[in-house]
Amino acid sequence: MSTTPQTAPRRATITDVAREAGTGKTSISRYLNGEMSVLSPELRARIEAAIARLDYQPNQMARGLKRGRNRLIGMLLADLTNPYTVEVLQGVEAACHALGLMPLICHAANEVEMERRYLQLLTTYRVEGVIVNALGVREATLRPVVGNGIPAVLVDRLVDGLVADMVGLDNRAAAELGTRHLLDSGFDDIWFAVQPFEQVSSRQLREAAFREAINARAGQATRGAQGGHGGARGHTLVLNLADTAEVERSIVELDRAIDAAASRRLALFAANAPVALCLALHLKARYGADWQSRVALLSIDDPDWAELTGVTTIRQPTYEIGYRAVEFLHERIEGVQTAARDCLLPGELIVRASTSR
Amino acid sequence: MSTTPQTAPRRATITDVAREAGTGKTSISRYLNGEMSVLSPELRARIEAAIARLDYQPNQMARGLKRGRNRLIGMLLADLTNPYTVEVLQGVEAACHALGLMPLICHAANEVEMERRYLQLLTTYRVEGVIVNALGVREATLRPVVGNGIPAVLVDRLVDGLVADMVGLDNRAAAELGTRHLLDSGFDDIWFAVQPFEQVSSRQLREAAFREAINARAGQATRGAQGGHGGARGHTLVLNLADTAEVERSIVELDRAIDAAASRRLALFAANAPVALCLALHLKARYGADWQSRVALLSIDDPDWAELTGVTTIRQPTYEIGYRAVEFLHERIEGVQTAARDCLLPGELIVRASTSR
DNA sequence: CTGTTAGCGCCTTCAA
């Protein structure tokens, strides 16, 4: 028995099968495409046998070349490290499977330049469509795709100047839900932590909705004055996770607030799981295992460790987001011409110990 | 301005470029393949211009069809939910990028049947090679691939009857390292928790190495008798994560041991992160937030939450595993014929509060 | 019902 991986005997082609079955390529092709009604049972049987004997499998690339569609779609991901991404991917995989599509997954690892290259590469493979969940997506970045008539569906963010379907969380509602929950739980000093949001629509929306929710409550003079301030107070803390040193610098502001709060427990609203994790790790390092007695953390996204550490979250319907994105894309590929659609799915508040004391 | 995503103008082909440049297709092809030495600077300039004007990009599928290699490789993954998988994937992506390969990622979501289908599908796209990290891989499952001469590299597990390169953690050493660490930290009653391991070589190895390490220590009669037993005691707990009810049933055995241990702190050695998470969640539900005072958890794999909860781990060199796998595969694709290789990479012990009190 | 004939977009002899 050899210990060298053996090398291949060339694969059977449609021509081989035709010869083996004693017929023409056309009939084989018909068989492959399920046009059974135009094949005599006898021929059909011969073809079946020949295929089995040769262990024949049609070459998708050749088919694609001929018919102009290869059933490949591209999926561009900014960050596989984010559990959100992986969950969306599951929905994508499932939908692709159901619709007979094959996703080409590209992971840009948070590098804008890499996103550009991948998009261009996908174009080269003639994918029939693209699902994009990336950072640096602007109209220009997507030009190689959209400009060539390849339909695109955006996940979790809009791109201005670009007309395309989008599917994602209802960010406004989610941020509002979280903020209200904190307010209703008695927290009146809330810090909203978010990554730099100039470029990313979903982050913008979350932050804006947070501020509005705070202001709405601050306006209501129904609550008594507290610590000299009427109503609730909100702060926005920007954390650039790409730069550890910068994070350290930004976060001191928060540390000071926590120290100053003394006995009162501050609330921290993380715009997504990576931010929440960053905060939790920092707080744990600074205040020890018992950090949650100093601060109430709430996060959009529902990572594994939220349950384990008792952190309240707003879970996104990630699987469905991925699934819907593929469905939209599939429709476009099939030629649907309706106006661009926005599909906003609701988040679900999962209350845990961090906010329910 | 339209709100309907626009549809495509047909893409330029090599023929279009040839016409635009006023030359033949051959020259364009030569240009594309970098055969600059056989092109007059003048022609070359014209071609460049034509390509730019038409925004031409060669069709990879057509190239692939012609030359018999499309630069696609398949990557079959059992479970993207496992952080290990995602990390390996990062290494794979990076290596592919460096080597000019494009990975087709297939996620089988722990379903053996789906693994089979994906493997067959990959075959159909004529991938040049396959990297496999799956559950149900047996020689038979891989036949459509290997039988057709498509090189395969296994990640994290061997398949008997199959001669192929493999890369993964040095499981024996890792399990030994973990066990020794627990023993040296003063734990003499250790439970090794692992998913069903009949089919999966890496799990088998970890379990076996655990038992051996225990026995080696139990044999050494150097330590005084404790609780009536000489030396260390080890137990293996099988957790079938695919079946919640079954997990509940298996885990009562552990619960009893913990209850019985009373003041003494048991040690729990999880064979991987999913198992560790399952245990941690269970223990937290049963013993409350302070569950770590009852039990010392140690896990192979180093998920996010380990740092957050202070759990000691053995980190796998995941990125490198993925990277190496692609390198091996690439060599095979290029025709290397050496004997099948096993690449075992060492794990790194990361001591945290759970075992250092 | 079945086979023949053209290509899909590209690369690769082979001549010029």
Next chain:
DNA sequence: TTGAAGGCGCTAACAG
């Protein structure tokens, strides 16, 4: 240095 011709594996008219 350049181009024409043929073919990769498959499908899609168009005849029989």
